[in-house]
Amino acid sequence: CFLVCSCPVSAPVLSFHVGSGCRDPHSFTQAIADCRRVFEMGRGVGHDMSLLDIGGGFPGVEGSEPEFEEMARAINAALAQDFPEGAGIEVIAEPGCFYAASVCVAAVNIIAKKAVLQPGGHRKLLYYLSDGHHGTFRDLLREPYPRVPTVVKELCSKPPLFPCILYGPTCTAFDKLFNEEVQLPELDVGDWLIFPSMGAYSAALSSTFNGFLPASICYIVGPELRNLLETAS
Numbered sequence: 001c002f003l004v005c006s007c008p009v010s011a012p013v014l015s016f017h018v019g020s021g022c023r024d025p026h027s028f029t030q031a032i033a034d035c036r037r038v039f040e041m042g043r044g045v046g047h048d049m050s051l052l053d054i055g056g057g058f059p060g061v062e063g064s065e066p067e068f069e070e071m072a073r074a075i076n077a078a079l080a081q082d083f084p085e086g087a088g089i090e091v092i093a094e095p096g097c098f099y100a101a102s103v104c105v106a107a108v109n110i111i112a113k114k115a116v117l118q119p120g121g122h123r124k125l126l127y128y129l130s131d132g133h134h135g136t137f138r139d140l141l142r143e144p145y146p147r148v149p150t151v152v153k154e155l156c157s158k159p160p161l162f163p164c165i166l167y168g169p170t171c172t173a174f175d176k177l178f179n180e181e182v183q184l185p186e187l188d189v190g191d192w193l194i195f196p197s198m199g200a201y202s203a204a205l206s207s208t209f210n211g212f213l214p215a216s217i218c219y220i221v222g223p224e225l226r227n228l229l230e231t232a233s
C-alpha cells in the first residue's frame with residue numbers, strides 16, 4: 001500500500017508498507033522502484049519530494065526466513081539503485097515488529113490434557129492452555145511453521161517426545177495455536193510453557209472471546225521469570 005501525504009508546512013512524504021510478516025525481500029525492491037517513479041511524477045508537477053518512508057514488515061523473531069540481514073541487503077541495493085546517496089532524499093522506516101517482538105515472552109500453563117491413541121499404538125497429546133488463538137496467539141497461525149515452546153520443568157536429559165496439539169482455553173475448534181503438531185515431552189496440568197518473541201501482534205490483537213480476559217502483563221528481569229511462574233502455579 002502506498003501513501004503520499006502533504007501538508008502546507010512540510011514537504012510531501014512518500015510512504016509504503018509491504019505488510020507485516022513479509023517474507024519476500026523483492027516486495028521492498030519492487031516498492032522502492034515504484035516509489036522512484038512516483039518521486040519523478042511528483043517532482044514533474046512541482047512538489048519538493050525529499051522524504052521516503054519504507055514502512056515496516058521486517059522480521060522480529062530470531063530464526064525468521066528470510067532473516068533481517070537478507071532483507072536489509074535487498075533494500076540497500078534497491079535504494080542504491082533508485083535513491084542513491086547524494087540525491088538529497090531522506091529515507092526512514094517504521095520497524096514495529098523488529099523492535100517489539102523480542103522484548104516479551106508469553107508464559108502459558110496447561111489447564112487440561114488428553115492422550116489419544118493413534119494407529120500403531122502411538123500416543124498423541126492434546127494440551128489445553130491458559131491462553132490461545134483468541135488471546136495472545138492470534139498472529140501465530142500466519143507463521144509458516146509452528147513455534148516450539150520452552151518447557152519449564154525439570155525433565156530427564158532426553159525425554160521422549162510426542163506429537164502434540166496445543167489448544168487454547170475457549171472450547172472452540174478454531175482455538176489452536178498452530179494447525180500442525182509440535183513435538184513435546186509428556187507434561188502435566190499446571191506445567192508452564194514459554195514462547196519467546198511474543199511482543200508484536202499479541203496483546204494488541206487479543207480479545208475477550210468466550211469471557212476469557214486478555215493475558216496479564218508482568219515486567220520482569222532474567223531469572224525472576226522462574227520465581228514468578230512458581231508463585232503463579
Ligand SMILES: Cc1ncc(COP(=O)(O)O)c(C=O)c1O
Nearest residue numbers: 017020056057058094095096097
Ligand atoms: C503504516 C505501518 N507502518 C509500520 C507498521 C509496523 O509493521 P511491522 O510490525 O511489520 O514492523 C505497520 C503495521 O501494520 C503499519 O501499518
